[in-house]
Amino acid sequence: MSTQVDAEVVRALEAILLVATEPVPVDLLAQILEKPTKVVEQLCSSLAAAYEEAGHGFQLVQIAGGYRYQTHPEMAPYVERFILDGQKSRLSGAALETLAIVAYKQPISRSQIASIRGVDPDGVLRTLQSRGYIDQVGRDPGPGQAVMWGTTPAFLEKLGINSVNDLPAIVDFVPGADVVEALEQGLRAPKASDIEAPAPPEA
Amino acid sequence: MSTQVDAEVVRALEAILLVATEPVPVDLLAQILEKPTKVVEQLCSSLAAAYEEAGHGFQLVQIAGGYRYQTHPEMAPYVERFILDGQKSRLSGAALETLAIVAYKQPISRSQIASIRGVDPDGVLRTLQSRGYIDQVGRDPGPGQAVMWGTTPAFLEKLGINSVNDLPAIVDFVPGADVVEALEQGLRAPKASDIEAPAPPEA
Amino acid sequence: MAVDVTTPVFEGPFDLLLHLILKEQVDIYEVHLANIVDAYLTEIERMQSLDLELATEFLLIAATLVELKARRLLPGREDVDLDEELALWEERDLLLARLLECTTFKDVGRVFAALADDADRCYARACGPDERFAELMPDLLEGVKPRHVHAAYLRATAPKPEPKVDLFHVGVIKANVSDALAELVDELPRVRRITFRRLTADLVDRLEIIVRFLALLELYKQGFIELEQGQKFGDIDIVWIADQTGVSVGAIAIDDYEG
Numbered sequence: 001m002s003t004q005v006d007a008e009v010v011r012a013l014e015a016i017l018l019v020a021t022e023p024v025p026v027d028l029l030a031q032i033l034e035k036p037t038k039v040v041e042q043l044c045s046s047l048a049a050a051y052e053e054a055g056h057g058f059q060l061v062q063i064a065g066g067y068r069y070q071t072h073p074e075m076a077p078y079v080e081r082f083i084l085d086g087q088k089s090r091l092s093g094a095a096l097e098t099l100a101i102v103a104y105k106q107p108i109s110r111s112q113i114a115s116i117r118g119v120d121p122d123g124v125l126r127t128l129q130s131r132g133y134i135d136q137v138g139r140d141p142g143p144g145q146a147v148m149w150g151t152t153p154a155f156l157e158k159l160g161i162n163s164v165n166d167l168p169a170i171v172d173f174v175p176g177a178d179v180v181e182a183l184e185q186g187l188r189a190p191k192a193s194d195i196e197a198p199a200p201p202e203a
Numbered sequence: 204m205s206t207q208v209d210a211e212v213v214r215a216l217e218a219i220l221l222v223a224t225e226p227v228p229v230d231l232l233a234q235i236l237e238k239p240t241k242v243v244e245q246l247c248s249s250l251a252a253a254y255e256e257a258g259h260g261f262q263l264v265q266i267a268g269g270y271r272y273q274t275h276p277e278m279a280p281y282v283e284r285f286i287l288d289g290q291k292s293r294l295s296g297a298a299l300e301t302l303a304i305v306a307y308k309q310p311i312s313r314s315q316i317a318s319i320r321g322v323d324p325d326g327v328l329r330t331l332q333s334r335g336y337i338d339q340v341g342r343d344p345g346p347g348q349a350v351m352w353g354t355t356p357a358f359l360e361k362l363g364i365n366s367v368n369d370l371p372a373i374v375d376f377v378p379g380a381d382v383v384e385a386l387e388q389g390l391r392a393p394k395a396s397d398i399e400a401p402a403p404p405e406a
Numbered sequence: 407m408a409v410d411v412t413t414p415v416f417e418g419p420f421d422l423l424l425h426l427i428l429k430e431q432v433d434i435y436e437v438h439l440a441n442i443v444d445a446y447l448t449e450i451e452r453m454q455s456l457d458l459e460l461a462t463e464f465l466l467i468a469a470t471l472v473e474l475k476a477r478r479l480l481p482g483r484e485d486v487d488l489d490e491e492l493a494l495w496e497e498r499d500l501l502l503a504r505l506l507e508c509t510t511f512k513d514v515g516r517v518f519a520a521l522a523d524d525a526d527r528c529y530a531r532a533c534g535p536d537e538r539f540a541e542l543m544p545d546l547l548e549g550v551k552p553r554h555v556h557a558a559y560l561r562a563t564a565p566k567p568e569p570k571v572d573l574f575h576v577g578v579i580k581a582n583v584s585d586a587l588a589e590l591v592d593e594l595p596r597v598r599r600i601t602f603r604r605l606t607a608d609l610v611d612r613l614e615i616i617v618r619f620l621a622l623l624e625l626y627k628q629g630f631i632e633l634e635q636g637q638k639f640g641d642i643d644i645v646w647i648a649d650q651t652g653v654s655v656g657a658i659a660i661d662d663y664e665g
Contacts, residue, residue, distance in 0.1 A: 007258065014260030015278035016285045019529045024285075032284045055210065057217030070536045075218035081235045082219045082227075083535055083542045091546040093558075094335075100559035117562060119333045120292040120607075123532070130224065130534035131546055158547040159555065168556040222535040262528070276527035291526045292607045296515060296592060299522075303514035319507055321421070362518060363525030376513045378506055386505050 009033055010043055021129060023066030098124045099133060103155070103164055107137050107148035125149065133158070212236055213246055226269030226360070267359035268366060292334070301327045302336060302358065307373050310340050310351035328352065336361060421508070516596070523597065586614075586621035594631060594646040602642035 012033055017024060026044060030037040044067050048060040057075045060067055071079050091099070098121050101113055113121045128134045137150035151164060161167065215236055220227060229247060233240040247270050251263040260278045263270055274282050294302070301324055304316050316324045331337045340353035354367060364370065378386075535543065594600070602622070606615045622644060625631045630648040635641070 011258065011260035011275065012278055012281040015274040015282050015529075016260075018261045018272060018274055018531050019282055019286060019533075021533045032281060055214065057214035057219075058221045068536075069221060069533075070538075071218040071221055072214065075215055076538070078215040078235060079218050079222055079535060079539060080542055082222065082231075083539055085231070085235060090548075091550070093561075095546075096550070096554070096558040097562035100555045101562050103555055104559050119335075122291075126532045127224065127534075130532070131543065132540070133547065155547070158545065159550065159552050161552055167552050170556075170559065221531065222533075222539070224532045224534050225530075261531075264528070272531040273528040276524065279527040279529075282529050286529070291604075293526075293604065294519070294522065296519075296589065299515035299518045300511050303511045303518055306518075307511075307514065319504070319511060321504070321508065360530075361525060362521040363528065364521065371514075371517060373510070373514070376510045376517075378509050378513075382509065383506065386502055386509075 006043065009035060009040075010047055013040070013043060013047060017060065017067060017069055020068060021126060023062075023064045023068040025066040029067070092124075094119075095124045095127055099128055099151075099155075102128070102134050102149050103151050103167060104170060106150035106164070108150075109140055109146035109148055111146060113149070209246065212238060212243070213250055216243070216246060216250060220263065220270060220272055223271065226265075226267045226271040226356075228269040232270070264363075265365045266363060267356040297327050298331060302331060302354070305331075305337050305352050306354050306358070306367060306370060309353035309367075311353075312343055312349035312351055314349065316352075421512075519596070583617055583621050583624065586617045587624060590618075590621055590625060591630070594625075594644065595648070597646075599643065599645045602644060605644065 013029060016029065016032065026037055026041050029044070030040040033040060044060065044062070048062075048067075051058065051060055057072050058069050059072050061070055063070075094117075098113060098117060101116055102108055105112070105116075110121060110125065113125070125134070129136075132152055133155045134149050135152050136147050138148045140146040140148055156162065156164070159167075216232065219232065219235065229240055229244045232247070233243040236243060247263065247265070251265070251270075254261065254263055260275050261272055262275050264273055266273075300320065301316060304319050305311055308315070308319075313324060313328060316328070328337065332339075335355055335357040337352050337358065338355050339350050341351045343349040343351055359366065362370075602619070606618055609615050609618065622631065622633065626633050630646065632645040632647050634643040634645070636643075
């Protein structure tokens with residue numbers, strides 16, 4: 001195999017490993033790159049050695065049956081300082097809603113969540129997964145084999161419950177007073193006071 | 204500053220950016236690394252250039268007010284094969300136009316947007332807000348206290364730019380003389396002398 | 407949510423005018439006035455009881471156009487009232503200014519689309535710190551109780567208050583093939599190649615996705631696009647193959663799928 005081709009495969013390896021949220025098995029990499037497993041294994045291990053040699057602040061390591069990027073152990077003090085200083089410490093409203101949907105409807109696919117929330121949930125799912133609150137619990141047996149999500153034991157523990165059945169039951173939904181009012185409001189013709197003068201046109 | 208020290212700072216930079224889940228502002232990096240912001244800024248930008256030069260499958264980019272690692276655009280086909288569920292959502296023409304108006308005229312009210320686009324913008328505004336690309340940034344101090352809209356960091360990330368100042372100048376988009384003339388022509392009420400026989404009425 | 411995808415063929419009066427004047431390369435007087443008025447009326451109907459201010463504006467623009475056109479059709483009128491004439495020109499200038507602003511932002515929208523398409527090809531690292539740092543990570547669920555999760559679920563699944571009057575026209579989903587076609591002939595020449603999944607990633611309503619699909623079949627039938635599907639249930643690739651970029655919707659005869 002030519003070096004030219006190898007270089008392209010290495011770039012693809014780097015890209016895939018960069019976005020992976022858990023160790024990627026060599027088999028899977030080989031399949032995506034359409035190269036023999038042995039070749040990919042070889043490329044991964046030379047890449048890891050090259051990073052170490054170049055003295056990067058990150059490493060490519062083989063762990064839990066796959067390869068992943070992680071920070072160099074010597075950089076731990078900086079990483080710790082960053083985590084303590086630079087991380088948000090509250091779940092956003094959107095994230096909590098998504099977590100709630102997963103908790104009540106698990107197992108549930110990304111697209112099912114999207115259709116309930118009306119927005120693309122990818123970013124939020126990643127955050128929730130990286131915090132260990134949800135995880136992939138299987139694949140939809142149907143066409144497309146979508147990844148199915150569910151909550152983790154850590155989630156139950158944080159909430160102080162034994163099982164998702166301990167969450168308050170969902171009864172038939174009755175809209176709250178605020179929702180009813182907002183709906184009504186939406187149907188009402190605007191009051192004169194709500195209407196602004198149109199902006200003067202600019203040429 | 205010695206190269207030795209720089210090398211250590213660069214390693215720390217790499218480690219911090221590797222664990223970050225959103226763009227990290229240079230200020231925050233400088234604070235954690237205990238280096239002047241200017242130095243860190245300089246190191247980040249050389250690091251980004253070095254990656255590009257070395258032909259890695261990832262990039263370091265300045266986006267939405269901070270630095271982040273991302274995959275190289277040329278590797279998109281491989282990455283997309285890996286993240287099966289990772290399709291990014293796209294924006295409709297109406298949404299893009301509205302976003303353009305908000306981006307250049309922020310803060311701007313709903314009715315100001317309506318008067319530029321000539322259509323009711325509520326649905327589009329709701330979509331853009333639920334995607335996180337725009338948000339309410341205040342209220343008009345005038346009568347009616349209309350909600351004012353502005354763009355968010357998520358908008359900058361979506362467009363791959365660092366700040367709204369990086370948007371192309373609006374004057375570059377003001378239609379050229381030919382378009383203005385065509386519009387003028389189209390709307391001109393003819394002088395009697397210009398008029399030949401009227402176009403035959405069409406069915 | 408469904409709102410910005412059920413785009414009418416023309417997004418309002420400015421869009422229609424811009425289209426008529428610029429894309430069709432005709433002057434407004436050669437266009438059937440009836441078509442303009444019809445389009446306006448459709449718009450107004452669509453927005454019924456939604457926004458009086460805007461509806462009024464439509465009427466004003468329509469009236470100006472009618473007036474302008476009427477003058478063209480009545481050559482050599484000598485008895486022109488000067489004040490009326492001036493008022494009309496003022497109206498016309500205002501209209502011109504607004505058309506220019508509208509077309510400016512339409513162009514910016516296209517640039518935004520290109521920027522977003524480029525940016526979409528890059529995927530951010532979002533893995534976060536590995537388990538060695540788990541203990542340091544602030545607990546985002548600190549203070550969150552089961553009842554908060556319950557409340558969040560109710561919030562997420564509650565019918566969204568939509569300040570739209572669609573409730574009155576129960577069950578009418580405003581998606582039709584010609585609207586979808588209009589969007590596609592604008593969009594596909596620009597992106598050239600796209601997967602169906604990506605094309606419809608924006609859509610939530612199943613019906614809208616189906617309508618989009620029917621519109622694609624229509625374009626395929628007429629030779630504007632090529633469709634490829636590598637494997638069963640695989641992504642469908644859509645490739646724009648027509649030469650013309652400025653295909654007008656009106657030029658595409660479509661079967662009527664509606665009703």
